Amino acid sequence: xxxxxxxxxxxxxxxxxxxxxxxxxxxxxxxxxxxxxxxxxxxxxxxxxxxxxxxxxxxxxxxxxxxxxxxxxxxxxxxxxxxxxxxxxxxxxxxxxxxxxxxxxxxxxxxxxxxxxxxxxxxxxxxxxxxxxxxxxxxxxxxxxxxxxxxxxxxxxxxxxxxxxxxxxxxxxxxxxxxxxxxxxxxxxxxxxxxxxxxxxxxxxxxxxxxxxxxxxxxxxxxxxxxxxxxxxxxxxxxxxxxxxxxxxxxxxxxxxxxxxxxxxxxxxxxxxxxxxxxxxxxxxxxxxxxxxxxxxxxxxxxxxxxxxxxxxxxxxxxxxxxxxxxxxxxxxxxxxxxxxxxxxxxxxxxxxxxxxxxxxxxxxxxxxxxxxxxxxxxxxxxxxxxxxxxxxxxxxxxxxxxxxxxxxxxxxxxxxxxxxxxxxxxxxxxxxxxxxxxxxxxxxxxxxxxxxxxxxxxxxxxxxxxxxxxxxxxxxxxxxxxxxxxxxxxxxxxxxxxxxxxxxxxxxxxxxxxxxxxxxxxxxxxxxxxxxxxxxxxxxxxxxxxxxxxxxxxxxxxxxxxxxxxxxxxxxxxxxxxxxxxxxxxxxxxxxxxxxxxxxxxx
Amino acid sequence: xxxxxxxxxxxxxxxxxxxxxxxxxxxxxxxxxxxxxxxxxxxxxxxxxxxxxxxxxxxxxxxxxxxxxxxxxxxxxxxxxxxxxx
Numbered sequence: 071x072x073x074x075x076x077x078x079x080x081x082x083x084x085x086x087x088x089x090x091x092x093x094x095x096x097x098x099x100x101x102x103x104x105x106x107x108x109x110x111x112x113x114x115x116x117x118x119x120x121x122x123x124x125x126x127x128x129x130x131x132x133x134x135x136x137x138x139x140x141x142x143x144x145x146x147x148x149x150x151x152x153x154x155x156x157x158x159x160x161x162x163x164x165x166x167x168x169x170x171x172x173x174x175x176x177x178x179x180x181x182x183x184x185x186x187x188x189x190x191x192x193x194x195x196x197x198x199x200x201x202x203x204x205x206x207x208x209x210x211x212x213x214x215x216x217x218x219x220x221x222x223x224x225x226x227x228x229x230x231x232x233x234x235x236x237x238x239x240x241x242x243x244x245x246x247x248x249x250x251x252x253x254x255x256x257x258x259x260x261x262x263x264x265x266x267x268x269x270x271x272x273x274x275x276x277x278x279x280x281x282x283x284x285x286x287x288x289x290x291x292x293x294x295x296x297x298x299x300x301x302x303x304x305x306x307x308x309x310x311x312x313x314x315x316x317x318x319x320x321x322x323x324x325x326x327x328x329x330x331x332x333x334x335x336x337x338x339x340x341x342x343x344x345x346x347x348x349x350x351x352x353x354x355x356x357x358x359x360x361x362x363x364x365x366x367x368x369x370x371x372x373x374x375x376x377x378x379x380x381x382x383x384x385x386x387x388x389x390x391x392x393x394x395x396x397x398x399x400x401x402x403x404x405x406x407x408x409x410x411x412x413x414x415x416x417x418x419x420x421x422x423x424x425x426x427x428x429x430x431x432x433x434x435x436x437x438x439x440x441x442x443x444x445x446x447x448x449x450x451x452x453x454x455x456x457x458x459x460x461x462x463x464x465x466x467x468x469x470x471x472x473x474x475x476x477x478x479x480x481x482x483x484x485x486x487x488x489x490x491x492x493x494x495x496x497x498x499x500x501x502x503x504x505x506x507x508x509x510x511x512x513x514x515x516x517x518x519x520x521x522x523x524x525x526x527x528x529x530x531x532x533x534x535x536x537x538x539x540x541x542x543x544x545x546x547x548x549x550x551x552x553x554x555x556x557x558x559x560x561x562x563x564x565x566x567x568x569x570x571x572x573x574x575x576x577x578x579x580x581x582x583x584x585x586x587x588x589x590x591x592x593x594x595x596x597x598x599x600x601x602x603x604x605x606x607x608x609x610x611x612x613x614x615x616x617x618x619x620x621x622x623x624x625x626x627x628x629x630x631x632x633x634x635x636x637x638x639x640x641x642x643x644x645x646x647x648x649x650x651x652x653x654x655x656x657x658x659x660x661x662x663x664x665x666x667x668x669x670x671x672x673x674x
Numbered sequence: 675x676x677x678x679x680x681x682x683x684x685x686x687x688x689x690x691x692x693x694x695x696x697x698x699x700x701x702x703x704x705x706x707x708x709x710x711x712x713x714x715x716x717x718x719x720x721x722x723x724x725x726x727x728x729x730x731x732x733x734x735x736x737x738x739x740x741x742x743x744x745x746x747x748x749x750x751x752x753x754x755x756x757x758x759x760x
Contacts, residue, residue, distance in 0.1 A: 141711065144729035148703045151734045155699050158741045159692045163748075277731060281721040299721030317726040319711065328708050353759050355749060362741035369734045376730040668685050669757040673677075 076491035077216045084495045092235030092243040103240030104171040105349040112356040116363025118248035119347045121503035126208025129500035134472025137379035140316045145327050149334025156339040158361035162348040164583045164667040166357035173342040174519045180582040183590040191519045193574050194342045198508040200567045205505035206553025216494035222554050229550040236506045237542045244506045251499035258496025262479040263374050266381045276377035292388040304384045312426040329633030337568030340576035343507040354670040382475040391424040395449040401481035410471040414454045427464025430456040513542035573600035573638025586664045592649035600642030607634045684755040703733040
């Protein structure tokens with residue numbers, strides 16, 4: 071069977087599974103809808119959290135990004151895992167003890183203030199929408215690449231599926247579909263990685279494989295005569311081509327890598343869709359354990375990613391550089407159609423040259439004939455219409471999109487067609503699971519924090535459930551709209567989501583738990599100053615000035631907008647400490663509530 | 675010892691665990707994986723330069739272990755001070 075048929079079958083089966091689970095796990099009460107009735111086993115919650123957390127970007131783009139950045143790429147690996155240690159020790163057990171449904175609700179009650187709750191509510195909605203738009207787009211992109219349907223149709227199909235299980239099942243439905251989605255995505259990620267590892271090094275565990283020596287088979291495949299450690303080979307080749315060694319940093323300054331890693335870690339710990347997952351376990355013990363399981367399941371993918379990245383880097387350079395286009399590997403020609411890879415001769419020798427620097431100036435587009443088909447050049451390559459960079463500036467003739475590293479993996483490893491199909495299903499699982507988790511945060515914020523608590527406190531249980539479902543449905547539609555008409559700034563705002571979570575929720579929740587003296591004025595001013603600073607910094611560099619201005623010389627202490635959430639967080643903490651000391655201490659019942667959070671059982 | 679003092683002691687021990695474990699968290703990721711990575715790269719374990727390994731995989735593995743240790747310690751502590759859930 072061909073790839074397309076396999077993809078339809080496997081994606082179809084996975085979708086049928088998600089729908090089946092949604093029907094089985096229908097939410098009957100608001101407790102079901104918001105926190106799955108607090109009946110989720112810690113291990114299953116760990117899997118669900120893993121799927122909730124790993125987005126289309128983690129699945130499709132991260133390995134490619136690391137492959138491109140070398141050691142500096144590890145800031146994503148550490149940044150997107152280290153937050154779970156903070157969650158397990160500083161947040162999850164205490165918030166689970168608090169036991170209510172949403173993050174704005176905790177902020178509102180702990181700081182005895184509706185204003186604080188509204189600020190938290192707006193942050194939660196903003197952070198979640200920012201994130202979800204990218205996920206819906208991701209669904210569309212996977213559909214268009216693997217199933218040859220237009221991106222917009224893909225977004226609509228994705229919307230229909232998420233609509234079904236998020237609106238019907240709420241947190242309960244989402245949790246169990248996420249468990250299934252985790253299984254799909256991890257299998258899809260590991261199979262190609264394991265086979266490539268065997269192919270190049272003979273080691274079936276990719277995590278160890280990329281620290282091993284090349285096998286005879288690997289040497290033959292890459293056309294090298296001398297064996298040795300794979301990473302040494304990769305360093306040597308990178309340096310030959312004018313790049314810095316793969317295993318050394320250098321693309322970014324140490325302080326910037328430090329700040330970005332920190333912002334990602336505390337941002338993770340402050341993201342509402344992750345925090346609410348820990349409300350669903352039956353016990354506090356379970357909430358702690360659940361964070362550990364979640365990180366274990368995430369780490370399985372996150373330790374495989376750097377292996378995939380270095381295998382792909384080595385393989386690509388060796389099989390593409392200085393090769394005649396006519397003899398290019400078949401995966402290269404297959405993926406040329408999607409525009410993820412492209413080649414245009416600079417020195418008219420018909421040979422592909424790879425080197426440091428960009429081959430093209432701007433976004434890749436192809437020359438089209440009158441019949442709408444892409445024109446073919448003299449060697450059979452698709453003709454790129456984008457302007458080339460001059461030869462003096464860079465000898466590079468190849469454009470290679472980061473995403474290709476994961477997407478073309480099965481073909482590079484010469485795996486059967488069904489594995490390619492599985493990767494498509496895995497990408498969809500990653501995008502859909504994250505989207506669903508985010509939509510639930512938005513739905514709960516609207517139905518519980520806005521309607522039930524502020525606008526209409528006499529809302530009945532049934533009424534609230536209707537609002538929750540309605541809000542989830544509406545959120546799906548808004549997310550779908552942004553998926554079809556992506557605002558130009560989607561890529562830019564990811565920094566925003568982490569920066570905001572780091573500079574708003576994280577300090578306020580930590581202080582709320584660990585310091586009884588933290589007051590409502592402090593929380594409001596702290597959140598406000600943290601967000602205002604972080605947002606202003608990001609907007610100033612990302613939106614108000616040309617990209618050429620966004621460089622280290624202009625940054626505060628050499629910290630890029632991606633890492634500025636770290637500074638925003640410090641500002642929030644400092645403001646909170648000062649203001650708390652200047653204002654009247656919190657009422658007795660709040661102090662008692664905080665004291666109670668510390669102990670798993672009720673104490674008097 | 676009164677109940678109140680017992681609870682205080684429980685919380686103090688919990689904070690001690692957190693401080694120790696988060697120090698390790700900081701050392702393996704920020705110190706070994708970022709600040710000292712270049713110095714550690716001179717040491718090789720199999721094909722991995724050590725700093726590169728900490729940044730790419732070591733920190734993640736140690737993070738998982740840290741949480742596992744914390745969970746174990748806290749489960750014991752909950753029992754010791756009788757604050758565990760019924």
